[in-house]
Amino acid sequence: MFDDHSGAAVHRFERKQIMKYEIKNQPFTVLTLKMEEGESIKCQSGAMAWMSPGIVMETKTGGLGGMLKKAIVGESLALNHYTAEQAGELTLAKHCPGDIMIFNVSETPIIAQKTSFLAATEGVNMDIYLQRKATAGFFGGEGFLMQKYSGSGYAWLEIDGSVQERELAAGEQLIVDSGYVAAMEATCSMDIQTVKGFTNVLLGGEGLFNTVVTGPGKVWLQTMPINALAMNLYAYMPHPSSN
Secondary structure (H helix, E strand, C coil): CCECCCCCECCCCCCCCCCEEEEECCCCCEEEEEECCCCEEEEECCCEEEECCCEEEEEECCHHHHHHHHHHHCCCCCEEEEEECCCEEEEEECCCCEEEEEEECCCCCEEEECCCEEEEECCEEEEEEECCCHHHHHHCHHHCEEEEEEECCEEEEEEECCEEEEEECCCCEEEEECCCEEEEECCCEEEEEECCCHHHHHHCCCCCEEEEEECCEEEEEECCCHHHHHHHHHCCCCCCCCC
């Protein structure tokens, strides 16, 4: 049985449900899929790190409508589809330090941050998800534009930093700084609220908006959104002096 990065056993699904896989090397996490002949997955462009010779790649755009959706959420305009002509391994790597999680969208559709997609089985559908208050959301960051994963199968999604799981009861709310919501079950709803108080906005360092998630359902929070990581690194970078 595979071991994940925490040392705990990775759940092995029956062959009729999903191919074997392992997630390891967190925080520089990789996903290794052990593919049997005829099995196929789709993944984000540039995600492949290494693979066996018997696995072949085909790039697909999904047509004009699919390309438009990808352009809106800022993803690559094409997905790479990998099929095993003979049994082998395909290893995919994250684009930044963090974790990788697997979701069974056959049981519960998932709403996730727009940059989270790593790979999915062929039956998974990916659509744009807009939270309800589009005007506020436009200025609120991740809460405005996300992706919905539904259909039949499994999706592997990227988490920035470590992941914390919360389960909200019906009507229970969680206030989250923008960008820290990695994913949530589609039974949850999301809103954007303005931070109150001029001093809080000016000196609080938390931005203008917070994301409010309302249950019922599970929410997965990430500890280091890529935009926060970039800002932290920027402070240590040399800057040209002003003339």
